[in-house]
Amino acid sequence: MALSQLRIVLVGTQHPGNIGSAARAMKTMGLSRLALVAPEKAPNHESLALAAGADDVLAAATVHATLAEALADCRLVLGCTARSRRVALDQLDPREAAGRMLTEAVGGAQVALVFGRERTGLDNEELQLCHAAVHIPADPGYSSLNLAAAVQVLAYELRMAALAAAPAVPAAGRADPPASHAQLEGFFAQLGETLDAIDFHKGRAPESALRKLRRLFLRAELDEREVRLLRGILADAERMAMLAGQRR
Numbered sequence: 001m002a003l004s005q006l007r008i009v010l011v012g013t014q015h016p017g018n019i020g021s022a023a024r025a026m027k028t029m030g031l032s033r034l035a036l037v038a039p040e041k042a043p044n045h046e047s048l049a050l051a052a053g054a055d056d057v058l059a060a061a062t063v064h065a066t067l068a069e070a071l072a073d074c075r076l077v078l079g080c081t082a083r084s085r086r087v088a089l090d091q092l093d094p095r096e097a098a099g100r101m102l103t104e105a106v107g108g109a110q111v112a113l114v115f116g117r118e119r120t121g122l123d124n125e126e127l128q129l130c131h132a133a134v135h136i137p138a139d140p141g142y143s144s145l146n147l148a149a150a151v152q153v154l155a156y157e158l159r160m161a162a163l164a165a166a167p168a169v170p171a172a173g174r175a176d177p178p179a180s181h182a183q184l185e186g187f188f189a190q191l192g193e194t195l196d197a198i199d200f201h202k203g204r205a206p207e208s209a210l211r212k213l214r215r216l217f218l219r220a221e222l223d224e225r226e227v228r229l230l231r232g233i234l235a236d237a238e239r240m241a242m243l244a245g246q247r248r
Contacts, residue, residue, distance in 0.1 A: 003162055005105035007033035008151060009070050011126060012117040014040045020050035020058065021148030022115075027054035029155035030162070034061040035070045035112070067114070067126050072182035075109030076101060079122050079130035080150055082143075088211065090132040097134040098157035109178060113154055118147050128211075129185070131218050176223040187227050187234075188214055194234040197241040 008026055013019055013036065020043065023034055034057055036043075043058050051058050064070040071077050078097050079089070092100065101111045114130060116122035127133065136153055138145055145153075179187075192210055195201060201209065222230070 020047035
């Protein structure tokens with residue numbers, strides 16, 4: 001049941017055959033939920049051929065215009081990427097990532113594992129939507145991994161974590177469900193607007209502060225009520241800033 005809470009998300013896939021190969025890698029490890037974000041070409045006969053029997057995974061795949069849309073109901077999002085990125089994220093190896101994903105899934109949360117384009121991977125804006133990064137420690141002398149091979153590595157670790165009954169107990173005492181990805185992104189957008197309204201940055205570039213605040217709130221694992229409370233505070237802060245501007 002925990003594996004049914006997990007989805008594999010492929011962003012901007014260039015070759016339809018890789019979609020089929022990824023579906024095959026998923027099905028061999030008991031994963032069935034595939035989401036495609038703006039693929040360059042829709043799944044076709046080549047996808048079916050390389051799926052090698054995972055036709056049901058392909059047929060059930062959802063297609064989304066944006067990554068944010070594909071992640072809207074997720075509580076945890078991990079992005080598979082190389083280490084050398086300008087976006088500072090916690091780095092997990094595949095085994096650590098699998099344990100973390102299973103823990104959230106057993107608690108009833110929707111969880112996504114995101115893979116980028118075959119040549120360029122995930123861009124910085126897409127990585128900003130992730131809570132942490134997953135890095136496959138391949139041989140640095142030849143670290144090029146095919147997309148489907150990367151999916152297979154992570155799917156295998158998820159399977160092993162599930163078979164080993166990895167410690168994954170829902171958090172006790174939470175009266176409210178955890179905030180979804182869409183709710184958190186709405187909060188972050190309002191936070192940025194409020195910081196501008198109160199002139200928090202004072203002429204400095206806002207990106208660095210917003211990245212740090214994003215990481216801080218993601219570590220807090222906010223629930224829905226906490227997000228509503230924080231957004232209420234932000235709304236009042238914006239209102240007071242507007243009144244102060246009018247008085248001036």
